[in-house]
Amino acid sequence: MKAIVITQPGVPDVLQIAERPQPAFAADEVLIKVAAAGVNRPDVFQRKGNYPPPAGASADxxxxxxxxxxxxxxxAVTRWKVGDKVCALVSGGGYAEYCNAPEGQCLPVPDGLSFIEAASLPETFFTVWSNVFDRGRLKPGETLLVHGGSSGIGVAAIQMAKAMGSKVVITAGSDNKCKFCLDLGAGQAINYKKENFADTLTGIDVILDMIGGDYTPGNLKVMADEGRLVLINTMKGKDVNVDLSVVMRKRLTITGSMLRAREVAFKAAIARNLEEHIWPLLASGQIKPVINSVFPVSEAADAHRLMESGGHMGKIILIF
Structure with a gap:
C-alpha cells in the first residue's frame, strides 16, 4: 500500500510517499480501506519527533x-462486516491506503455525511466528549470556555456543548475567527490579540484549555466556584506559577488527559456515548462537520504547513 511516512524528524517536507505492507489486524480489529484522514496537531508533534506513539502504534x-x-x-469482530462504511479513532497509521482499527473505536459514517466529513470527526469528537463531558462534567445551563475556538477541537466543542444545552465562550486570534465561532453558536468570542480574557470573563464553569503556560492564572481567575479546568495541551508551556489559594478558595478542580495511549475499552466507551448522544445530531444537521481544506495525500506536507500556520478554521483533511 501507499503511505505517507516520516522519513526523519523535522519540517513538513520530511513527509514522503512510500510503499509499506498492509497492516496486520488482531481478532478484535477491522481493516479499513482509507478514503480520507484527518490532520491534527499531534501529527505535527509526531513529525517533529516530540510525540512518540504508544506501544504497537505506527512509528513512522x-x-x-x-x-x-x-x-x-x-x-472476534461481531458488529461490523465487510463493506460497512465507518470512521475510526486510531493510535497511528492513518495516513495510508489501509489502516487497522479496534472494533470498538469504529463508528458508522453518520447519515448524509461524506467520507471527508466523517474523517473530521473521531479525534476531535472523542477528545471533546472525554474531556468536556466526562472529566469536565459540563452540565446544561453551565458555561464552557474554549481556548482556540476556531481549531478542530474548538469547532467540535462549540457545537457539542451548545447542543447539550450549555453556553459557550471562546478565545481566538482574529476578528474573523471570532465571527466564525459566533456563527457556529458561541455566545461570546474574545480576540486574545486585542483583549485579555481574564479581564473580561467571570463565572466560567468549565475551561477546555490547549494553551497552558501563562493562560493558567487567568483561567483560575475567571472560573466560578466549583469550576473545572481541563488541560489537553500546553502550547505555551507546561511550567506555570499559580496561586493555590485561589484553587482552595473557589474549590476548583484542575485535571487533564492524553487520549492516544488510553486502552481500547476506554475509547470504546467514548464511542458508544458519541453514537448515542452526538451521532443523531450529526445525522439531523444540528451539528455539522466544518472542513477548512482538503489535500490529496501527496500534498501532506502542505497540509502540515497549514496546520502549523494556525490560519485554518475547522478541519484539514487528506484524501486518497
Missing part, C-alpha cells in the same frame, strides 16, 4: 482519525 506513519470502507474483519 502518522494519522489518528480515518474514514473508509471495511475490507476485512477479525475473527
Amino acid at each position: 506513519i502518522p494519522g489518528l482519525e480515518i474514514a473508509g470502507t471495511i475490507v476485512e474483519v477479525g475473527a
Whole structure:
C-alpha cells in the first residue's frame, strides 16, 4: 500500500510517499480501506519527533482519525462486516491506503455525511466528549470556555456543548475567527490579540484549555466556584506559577488527559456515548462537520504547513 511516512524528524517536507505492507489486524480489529484522514496537531508533534506513539502504534506513519470502507474483519469482530462504511479513532497509521482499527473505536459514517466529513470527526469528537463531558462534567445551563475556538477541537466543542444545552465562550486570534465561532453558536468570542480574557470573563464553569503556560492564572481567575479546568495541551508551556489559594478558595478542580495511549475499552466507551448522544445530531444537521481544506495525500506536507500556520478554521483533511 501507499503511505505517507516520516522519513526523519523535522519540517513538513520530511513527509514522503512510500510503499509499506498492509497492516496486520488482531481478532478484535477491522481493516479499513482509507478514503480520507484527518490532520491534527499531534501529527505535527509526531513529525517533529516530540510525540512518540504508544506501544504497537505506527512509528513512522502518522494519522489518528480515518474514514473508509471495511475490507476485512477479525475473527472476534461481531458488529461490523465487510463493506460497512465507518470512521475510526486510531493510535497511528492513518495516513495510508489501509489502516487497522479496534472494533470498538469504529463508528458508522453518520447519515448524509461524506467520507471527508466523517474523517473530521473521531479525534476531535472523542477528545471533546472525554474531556468536556466526562472529566469536565459540563452540565446544561453551565458555561464552557474554549481556548482556540476556531481549531478542530474548538469547532467540535462549540457545537457539542451548545447542543447539550450549555453556553459557550471562546478565545481566538482574529476578528474573523471570532465571527466564525459566533456563527457556529458561541455566545461570546474574545480576540486574545486585542483583549485579555481574564479581564473580561467571570463565572466560567468549565475551561477546555490547549494553551497552558501563562493562560493558567487567568483561567483560575475567571472560573466560578466549583469550576473545572481541563488541560489537553500546553502550547505555551507546561511550567506555570499559580496561586493555590485561589484553587482552595473557589474549590476548583484542575485535571487533564492524553487520549492516544488510553486502552481500547476506554475509547470504546467514548464511542458508544458519541453514537448515542452526538451521532443523531450529526445525522439531523444540528451539528455539522466544518472542513477548512482538503489535500490529496501527496500534498501532506502542505497540509502540515497549514496546520502549523494556525490560519485554518475547522478541519484539514487528506484524501486518497
